[in-house]
Amino acid sequence: MDLDPVWIPMGTPCALSKDEKYFIHNHLAFLVKYHKDENSDLSRIVGFEVKPFSVKHQFEEKWNDANTRLSTCDPHANKIVINSDTPQEVEAGKDIIFTYDVGFEESDIKWASRWDTYLLMTDDQIHWFSIVNSLMIVLFLSGMVAMIMLRTLYRDISRYNQLETEEEAQEETGWKLVHGDVFRPPTNSDLLCVYVGTGVQFFGMLLVTMMFAVLGFLSPSNRGGLMTAMLLIWVLMGLFAGYASSRLYKMFKGSEWKSITLKTAFLFPGIAFGIFFVLNALIWGEKSSGAVPFSTMFALVLLWFGISVPLVFVGSYLGFKKPAIEAPVKTNKIPRQVPEQAWYMNPAFTILIGGILPFGAVFIELFFILTSIWLHQFYYIFGFLFLVFIILIITCAEIAIVLCYFQLCSEDYMWWWRSYLTSGSSAIYLFLYAGFYFFTKLQITKLVSGILYFGYMLLASFSFFVLTGTIGFCACLWFTRLIYSSVKIE
Incomplete structure (x- = not known):
């Protein structure tokens, strides 16, 4: 003693x-x-x-x-x-x-x-409530998708395939009438390819990281190890980012694969690095020990230019060598005029509505993640997080498919960007929730600290937008190819 x-x-x-x-x-x-x-x-x-x-x-x-x-x-x-x-x-x-x-x-x-004392689960009921809440949303959406796929679509396809005369076909309305325009490349298709490639990169990074965490390879006590693993996996996933963006770009009849590769390699990482550098400069200005040193910044740039960019080029080259993805129906030379839409099919309205359910599936777990980041607590229940991630994937895919089907039935064939924005709009609610959390849970009074919080949460929301938007877009691409390959087009 x-x-x-x-x-x-x-x-x-x-x-x-x-x-x-x-x-x-x-x-x-x-x-x-x-x-x-x-x-x-x-x-x-x-x-x-x-x-x-x-x-x-x-x-x-x-x-x-x-x-x-x-x-x-x-x-x-x-x-x-x-x-x-x-x-x-x-x-x-x-x-x-x-x-x-x-x-x-x-x-x-x-x-x-030795860490079991600090990682003792005392709020497992709340996490189970989060899982049950998310599952209810998934079951609701799955019921709607099943109804569309098994009843409505089956009936539509059977009726369309039974039509014999051109006069009868002209009297039909619905999603078949826009078959000549539904695969027409959208405006700003290059940017869409870049965002989809970046979303694939994010998806791969999160999936691999969470699998390692669930298996126990990443200790929750070592936060630096978790962040390092995410950065390294992100860099390696550049191969899949280049592949996905070039495959979609070639589907849109693009020919300048080097241009799309450069945009994929530099657009999102450049925005993220710019925000990070400005926020770190504010910490430097405050002479805080929490500022990232120059050597670490140089290492990040080296990883970006030395590994990520070459891998994006390799993936893009491999993807562009593949045959182009062929549309199941031919595209008309003259675009069809989109009829006037009802108020509830307005793009802004459907996009904002579409983002509520994916956010609702994860917002309870989001509270624990924000608490772990900003209140210096340990987040250790990666099993729950992995389940919520799977539920998020299913929710984004199903809500995008449902709203895309309603849009095509209204003879509006401009689904490319809307399918991306429908599920991606959940990032808006994520940022709004971050603001609510700031004013209700945190006691931050300094201006620089507030700027840091909202700057990092803006970057996190942007990343969430890219991830969820890509999931919704890929689901709608699969859905439209499936339904239009199932009907006979004269």
């Missing part, structure tokens, strides 16, 4: 009223737990506890620095602090003695299980 008293003069008077009293914790009791190895005499520290006490210390005669003997806390007389029956009051002009003691205790906890 070790005790060390410290004398601290209280020179600044405290403004206390006559009816108020303030007390201070001036003694800390440290208990260090260690585990002995069965095969050797070595021991390892596996945990510790700290208990604060408020004690009005007494000492004999006059204060004599380290030689002073306290009557309330004396290691020689085996007197230790075990309660706060006589608390230390804060009084103007009076001095306070600060002490601590350290004790050691053998523990049965093994070295490999």
